[in-house]
Amino acid sequence: MRRGLGWRRLSLRARLTWAAALVLAVALVAGALALSAVLQAGRVRVLDDLATARVAVVADLVAADRVPDALPVVEPGEVAQVLDAAGGVLATSSNASRTLPLLSLDELTALRAAAGEGVAVATSAGGAYQSSARVAVRAATWRGEDVTVVVGLPLGEVQGLLRALRLALLTVVPLLTALCAAAVWVVLGRALRPVEQLRAAAAGVAASGGPGALPVPAADDELAALARTLNEMLDRLDAAAARQRTFVADAAHELRSPLAALRVTLDVARLHPEAQDPAELADEISAEVSRMSTLVDDLLLLARLGAAPGRRGPVDLRAVAEEVAAGVAGGRVPVEVVGTGQVSGDRDRTARVLRNLVENGVRHAATRVRVTVSDGPAGAQVVVEDDGAGVAPADRERVFERFVRLDEARQREAGGSGLGLAIARELAREQGGDVLLGDGALGGLAARLMLPAGAATDPRPHPDGRSAAHELGRPT
Numbered sequence: 001m002r003r004g005l006g007w008r009r010l011s012l013r014a015r016l017t018w019a020a021a022l023v024l025a026v027a028l029v030a031g032a033l034a035l036s037a038v039l040q041a042g043r044v045r046v047l048d049d050l051a052t053a054r055v056a057v058v059a060d061l062v063a064a065d066r067v068p069d070a071l072p073v074v075e076p077g078e079v080a081q082v083l084d085a086a087g088g089v090l091a092t093s094s095n096a097s098r099t100l101p102l103l104s105l106d107e108l109t110a111l112r113a114a115a116g117e118g119v120a121v122a123t124s125a126g127g128a129y130q131s132s133a134r135v136a137v138r139a140a141t142w143r144g145e146d147v148t149v150v151v152g153l154p155l156g157e158v159q160g161l162l163r164a165l166r167l168a169l170l171t172v173v174p175l176l177t178a179l180c181a182a183a184v185w186v187v188l189g190r191a192l193r194p195v196e197q198l199r200a201a202a203a204g205v206a207a208s209g210g211p212g213a214l215p216v217p218a219a220d221d222e223l224a225a226l227a228r229t230l231n232e233m234l235d236r237l238d239a240a241a242a243r244q245r246t247f248v249a250d251a252a253h254e255l256r257s258p259l260a261a262l263r264v265t266l267d268v269a270r271l272h273p274e275a276q277d278p279a280e281l282a283d284e285i286s287a288e289v290s291r292m293s294t295l296v297d298d299l300l301l302l303a304r305l306g307a308a309p310g311r312r313g314p315v316d317l318r319a320v321a322e323e324v325a326a327g328v329a330g331g332r333v334p335v336e337v338v339g340t341g342q343v344s345g346d347r348d349r350t351a352r353v354l355r356n357l358v359e360n361g362v363r364h365a366a367t368r369v370r371v372t373v374s375d376g377p378a379g380a381q382v383v384v385e386d387d388g389a390g391v392a393p394a395d396r397e398r399v400f401e402r403f404v405r406l407d408e409a410r411q412r413e414a415g416g417s418g419l420g421l422a423i424a425r426e427l428a429r430e431q432g433g434d435v436l437l438g439d440g441a442l443g444g445l446a447a448r449l450m451l452p453a454g455a456a457t458d459p460r461p462h463p464d465g466r467s468a469a470h471e472l473g474r475p476t
Helices: 002-009 012-063 105-115 156-208 222-254 256-271 278-304 317-327 347-364 420-430 468-472
Strands: 079-083 089-093 119-124 133-142 145-154 313-316 335-339 342-345 369-375 379-386 434-439 445-452
Touching: 012 079, 012 119, 012 133, 012 145, 012 156, 079 133, 105 119, 105 133, 105 145, 156 222, 256 278, 313 317, 313 347, 317 335, 317 347, 317 369, 317 379, 335 347, 342 347, 342 379, 342 445, 347 369, 347 379, 347 420, 347 445, 420 434, 420 445
Parallel strands: 335 369
Antiparallel strands: 079 089, 079 145, 119 133, 133 145, 313 342, 369 379, 379 445, 434 445
16 A cells, blocks of 8 residues: 555656556566577577587498497587497497497486487487587487487586576666666656646635736647646636626615615604605605516626537527517517528527617617517527617717616616626527617618527637627628
8 A cells, every 4th residue: 555655646747757668578588488489499409400410410320330439520529429228338439438438327228219210309418428409319220220310519508598588688777777767757758848837827726816828839749738738727717707796896886875865764754754655665665675676687698608518409489579569568569570580599698688678679669679580691680779869979889888778778767777788698698699789771770680500609708899790790
């Protein structure tokens, strides 16, 4: 357990370096063992071929009864002997003893049985010659007597070569492992440097508590994609924090007046109960409470904008417009709906946008409001027109700010909280669209809702405050 804890305490760079070095060391050791085995097998095979060939030459001399006083040898350290059935030396090469056989009687008997009519090759400890060798044994007949021809080639050269190779590998394997570990350490340091920069930048953003951005590596790789994704997340967190701060500020500012009015009304009623009719007091309080409830609902909606994606699906704009018109039926002016159009978006949010625009038109119209739905090549649009006084071009962007009321609508009787158009634009931009104001054909204001035909584009506004719906075109 302690070993595991120690391993986990290491940095990612150190763990990867250790793992790479371990894998390389295992691979090098396995390769060294395989190389030694292959080299040894190859060298032994060569000695076996030489011993087999030499024993055949001596056997031919024996069979032809042309055995010289000293059997001929070619290779360094080669020993050739002709042994009788009891293991005695009948003939030998000049570099071997005439009384000491190359093989013991037990080895000779076993190899002679294994050879049969052919040749048997095996490794001998060397007996009295104190040197291991590869020996080839072949049965023959000399002067009517069964004899055995034995040729031995020393293994000392092969063993010396293998010892030298193993000593070299004992030096090379650790050296290569250390060099590889150093190279991996350097490469990982460079590869993980952007990660450390991201971590340091993230720590700086967390320490400052304010908006910030993480550095994006120049290489367009996985780390750059991670940095971009984290920056998008930070943008959304900053936007959520900004919405929260705005909500707190707006609620503190806008709720102060109706609460103060309620407090004054109740204090007057408490001090002078005879001067206040209960029914009138209830109506006045009910109106203020209703206004506060609407204001709180609008503030909460603004605070939730962007927190969660909407439910996407096909939206019939004509049907939504007719539902909104039916909701304000019986109001001060009639609402007419013409045209058809369909988009892919959130039906509830689209309905809320149209309701705010229609209510704003009804509030300021003189005699009527017209809602025109139409499809275009890049999307659909809904134009809400009224025949009221309209809005001056200089004020058409200002009215989208929160709690902005123009002079005509500053009185409380005019209704509204000053949030309707702000909510409409933000909901439209969440779906990749926008709301723009212009001159209407009825002589008053035309509020134009534009929505893309397909899936919504990036709902976040452009740096200059414009949404992606501006790519669809803007009214003239």
